[in-house]
Amino acid sequence: MSAPQTVRSATRRLVGLTALRWLPVGLTTPITVLLAQARGLSLAEIGLLFTVHGVLVVTLELPTGGLADVLGRRPVVLAGAVLHIVSCVLFATATSFAGFLAGIVALGLGRVLDSGPVEAWYVDTVHRLDPSADVAPGLARHSAADGGSLAVGAVVGGFLPGLLGGAGAAGLALPFVGAAVLDLVFILAVARLLTEQRPPREGSVGAALAAGVRAVPATVAGAVRLSVTDRPMRLVLVLTAVGGAALVVCELLGPVRFAALTGDRADGAAVYGAVLAVSFAAAAVGSMATTALRRLLRGSTRATCAALFLLGAGALVVVAGPDVLVVAGAGFAVFYLAHGATWPLLSAVLHTRVSATHRATAVSAMSLAMALGGILGNLVIPGLADAVSIEAAFLAVGGVVLLGGVACLRLPRTTRPEAPVELVPA
Numbered sequence: 001m002s003a004p005q006t007v008r009s010a011t012r013r014l015v016g017l018t019a020l021r022w023l024p025v026g027l028t029t030p031i032t033v034l035l036a037q038a039r040g041l042s043l044a045e046i047g048l049l050f051t052v053h054g055v056l057v058v059t060l061e062l063p064t065g066g067l068a069d070v071l072g073r074r075p076v077v078l079a080g081a082v083l084h085i086v087s088c089v090l091f092a093t094a095t096s097f098a099g100f101l102a103g104i105v106a107l108g109l110g111r112v113l114d115s116g117p118v119e120a121w122y123v124d125t126v127h128r129l130d131p132s133a134d135v136a137p138g139l140a141r142h143s144a145a146d147g148g149s150l151a152v153g154a155v156v157g158g159f160l161p162g163l164l165g166g167a168g169a170a171g172l173a174l175p176f177v178g179a180a181v182l183d184l185v186f187i188l189a190v191a192r193l194l195t196e197q198r199p200p201r202e203g204s205v206g207a208a209l210a211a212g213v214r215a216v217p218a219t220v221a222g223a224v225r226l227s228v229t230d231r232p233m234r235l236v237l238v239l240t241a242v243g244g245a246a247l248v249v250c251e252l253l254g255p256v257r258f259a260a261l262t263g264d265r266a267d268g269a270a271v272y273g274a275v276l277a278v279s280f281a282a283a284a285v286g287s288m289a290t291t292a293l294r295r296l297l298r299g300s301t302r303a304t305c306a307a308l309f310l311l312g313a314g315a316l317v318v319v320a321g322p323d324v325l326v327v328a329g330a331g332f333a334v335f336y337l338a339h340g341a342t343w344p345l346l347s348a349v350l351h352t353r354v355s356a357t358h359r360a361t362a363v364s365a366m367s368l369a370m371a372l373g374g375i376l377g378n379l380v381i382p383g384l385a386d387a388v389s390i391e392a393a394f395l396a397v398g399g400v401v402l403l404g405g406v407a408c409l410r411l412p413r414t415t416r417p418e419a420p421v422e423l424v425p426a
Contacts, residue, residue, distance in 0.1 A: 003195040010122055015145045020185060024180075024183050029154055030154050030175075031157055031158070031175055035091065036049070040096075045100075052104055068116060073118065074195075077114050077117045077118060077194060078191070080111070081186055083106050083107075091173070091176045121196065122138060135351055136294075137291045143290075143347075147284030147340050148284035150280040151280035154273070235410055237365060240373065241373030242309075243373065244369065248378055250332065252377075252382065256385075258272045258325070260323075261328060275329045284340060286340035287343070287344055290341045290345060301349060302408055306405045308342045308345075308405075312334075315338060316331070316394050319331040319332050319335070320392075352412070377397070
């Protein structure tokens with residue numbers, strides 16, 4: 001298939017590829033911990049698995065982003081999809097900690113490979129078609145497709161074992177089988193839709209790969225240098241880390257909070273699954289509303305981000321507030337709505353600071369910032385909840401998000417690039 005000829009057609013491809021990418025992830029999210037427990041793993045062992053995943057993301061996020069910048073977006077995305085299939089197969093068949101560890105390693109490697117290339121391809125394509133185009137509306141649809149497909153996948157994945165296989169290990173493995181099949185569809189879509197206009201490589205594929213890998217350190221170093229020296233980009237990464245910490249308090253303490261509100265752990269888990277699906281959908285709605293909200297605030301990116309951060313902080317306070325299940329669930333969903341609406345704007349600011357040469361690396365830097373914020377949250381939040389209370393942990397993170405809202409006022413007002421930004425070699 002030929003390259004997109006209009007911004008609208010490029011956006012349609014981005015939305016389709018995003019939905020296909022995250023639907024398999026949503027399918028397995030509700031049952032991953034349950035499957036591991038059914039196969040004999042303790043909660044401590046499961047926590048260790050996710051720690052390994054976090055370390056892989058932090059260690060490899062930037063280098064793999066650089067790999068996409070020097071080798072091309074499509075081959076890196078395809079490699080990530082293949083690794084996700086491998087992880088699904090390993091999870092579905094694992095019967096020991098070693099088997100699940102192999103699955104989490106494959107999952108982490110696939111995650112860092114495909115965290116930025118599709119978005120980078122979209123921005124490059126739009127700028128080729130219209131160098132002055134604002135990518136924020138397209139990125140908002142991208143984020144909406146992300147949240148919407150996660151929500152659909154979470155609902156289907158939660159009900160699939162009971163409908164077809166029961167609550168035993170065999171039934172809980174079914175969503176991983178379904179995810180692997182969906183990954184094959186995603187691979188076919190990437191091969192057809194993610195077209196690149198890159199100069200032809202000379203020599204063998206192996207030689208091109210080796211040359212690309214040798215170029216990764218310089219590409220990564222340039223992106224890191226820009227992250228440190230460029231104030232708007234540095235601020236975007238800090239705000240992204242704040243969002244990562246806030247997501248941790250929701251995902252880590254949310255199940256405990258709703259179990260306490262329902263008075264029963266099993267009922268709390270069921271309620272949390274439903275709240276999470278609604279929250280994913282709310283994030284998608286927030287993403288779609290980003291452009292309209294910014295228009296209401298006279299086109300100001302900084303004012304829109306500040307308002308959304310303040311809304312998110314208030315939502316976390318509500319979750320910690322009255323012990324009313326519906327109120328807490330509404331606060332939870334509103335936080336995801338605010339977070340989903342903020343991400344496209346921060347991402348659009350990021351893209352105004354880099355050229356195509358370093359774009360995938362910069363997107364990976366944003367993912368890395370979120371991962372680091374999440375790791376910091378994992379280190380601090382459980383201790384605070386144990387020492388004081390779960391409600392205090394939600395309130396503390398709400399305060400951090402509130403400070404992030406104040407910091408948003410230092411963002412650029414617009415996300416429309418004035419001129420291409422290039423890094424100066426060291």
